[in-house]
Amino acid sequence: METEGIKYAGSKLKILPYIQAVAGDLGAKTVLDGFSGSTRVSQMFSQMGFRVLSNDISVWSETFATAYLLHDRPISHYREIIEHLNGVRREYGWFSEHYGGSPDSCGKRPFQLKNTMKLDAVREEIDRIGLSGTDKAVALTSLILALDSVDNTLGHYSAYLTGWSPRSYHDMELKVPHLCPHKEGNRVFRKDIFDLLKETECDLAYFDPPYGSNNDKMPSSRIRYNAYYHIWTSIILNDRPQVFGKANRREDSRDWKNTSVFEDYRKDKEGSFIAMDALRRLVREANARYILLSYSSGGRVSRDELYGMLCSEGKLLKVIETDLRTNVMGQMRLTNKWANTGRHTSEYLFLLEKQP
Numbered sequence: 001m002e003t004e005g006i007k008y009a010g011s012k013l014k015i016l017p018y019i020q021a022v023a024g025d026l027g028a029k030t031v032l033d034g035f036s037g038s039t040r041v042s043q044m045f046s047q048m049g050f051r052v053l054s055n056d057i058s059v060w061s062e063t064f065a066t067a068y069l070l071h072d073r074p075i076s077h078y079r080e081i082i083e084h085l086n087g088v089r090r091e092y093g094w095f096s097e098h099y100g101g102s103p104d105s106c107g108k109r110p111f112q113l114k115n116t117m118k119l120d121a122v123r124e125e126i127d128r129i130g131l132s133g134t135d136k137a138v139a140l141t142s143l144i145l146a147l148d149s150v151d152n153t154l155g156h157y158s159a160y161l162t163g164w165s166p167r168s169y170h171d172m173e174l175k176v177p178h179l180c181p182h183k184e185g186n187r188v189f190r191k192d193i194f195d196l197l198k199e200t201e202c203d204l205a206y207f208d209p210p211y212g213s214n215n216d217k218m219p220s221s222r223i224r225y226n227a228y229y230h231i232w233t234s235i236i237l238n239d240r241p242q243v244f245g246k247a248n249r250r251e252d253s254r255d256w257k258n259t260s261v262f263e264d265y266r267k268d269k270e271g272s273f274i275a276m277d278a279l280r281r282l283v284r285e286a287n288a289r290y291i292l293l294s295y296s297s298g299g300r301v302s303r304d305e306l307y308g309m310l311c312s313e314g315k316l317l318k319v320i321e322t323d324l325r326t327n328v329m330g331q332m333r334l335t336n337k338w339a340n341t342g343r344h345t346s347e348y349l350f351l352l353e354k355q356p
């Protein structure tokens with residue numbers, strides 16, 4: 001199954017085949033992807049023929065999901081739009097001022113000037129010709145994918161490389177995103193997951209929450225999606241915000257803003273981890289027969305704690321552990337004998353059937 005997406009912290013690209021194998025066996029029709037991020041999992045669910053409810057709190061994820069899950073015109077229609085946008089003449093604007101660098105400089109900017117000038121021109125053109133709805137989402141998705149392929153970063157935008165990456169020299173080119181036929185009735189949301197759970201029902205809920213860090217001494221190592229991908233927000237909103245710091249981040253992406261309960265490293269008054277309570281709440285509040293939970297061994301909550309919590313909330317049907325470095329997969333039933341001895345980061349998939 002072919003999906004596409006930007007470089008994204010926590011993307012499940014590598015474990016898509018495992019998610020597909022587990023989800024395909026349940027007879028589910030409607031599937032919720034509660035933290036859709038790059039939307040690779042949502043795209044796969046849609047290609048598997050499920051009706052997909054895709055949700056994430058971030059505006060870029062909403063844009064990608066709208067393009068991949070809700071597109072409603074023939075591909076030739078989108079091809080015309082993309083060809084038109086590729087033909088616009090470069091111009092120097094807000095994005096070039098803040099994010100473009102000359103090839104003779106020492107880098108430390110996310111893109112070369114020729115590409116930010118293309119970005120400035122394309123972004124203005126999208127508004128000038130009045131694109132809206134799925135047309136706009138497809139155009140913005142195409143623009144962001146094109147930029148992601150010529151970036152000068154390690155995959156996020158809170159710092160930029162000194163010197164220029166080889167790919168940053170390429171001329172960016174917009175392409176029609178990989179749009180596949182989809183079921184009627186897909187929905188896209190941009191909500192806090194707990195607000196969404198109150199109003200949705202599905203057969204299978206897939207949850208891939210932010211993991212936070214299990215290192216008490218370095219809580220700042222937590223992934224801040226807003227800080228990492230501020231530039232995608234600015235491109236989508238085209239709101240020319242106040243920026244700060246060396247990376248020219250949006251004012252509203254400062255670290256202390258938009259913290260997530262899933263990343264919280266503190267304990268509550270009763271002594272239990274706030275992140276753990278949030279995971280339990282997810283399981284309890286999901287209106288779904290099956291819950292598939294992704295988690296990482298580097299996350300705030302340990303696998304044993306998670307295992308214990310899930311066993312107390314329903315019937316644990318499957319646990320899959322993948323060591324992404326060795327690609328070893330272990331599968332277990334109701335026994336917590338782990339393959340990983342703690343040396344590498346593992347990804348876990350827990351399949352739970354909720355008790356009626």
Ligand SMILES: C[S@@+](CC[C@H](N)C(=O)[O-])C[C@H]1O[C@@H](n2cnc3c(N)ncnc32)[C@H](O)[C@@H]1O
Binds near residue numbers: 009034
């Ligand atoms: C580990 S990533 C998901 C990655 C995704 N499965 C993929 O393959 O790209 C976690 C996501 O949770 C989102 N998020 C964080 N807090 C949230 C909340 N309270 N409600 C909904 N989404 C949230 C973040 O924006 C981020 O995209």
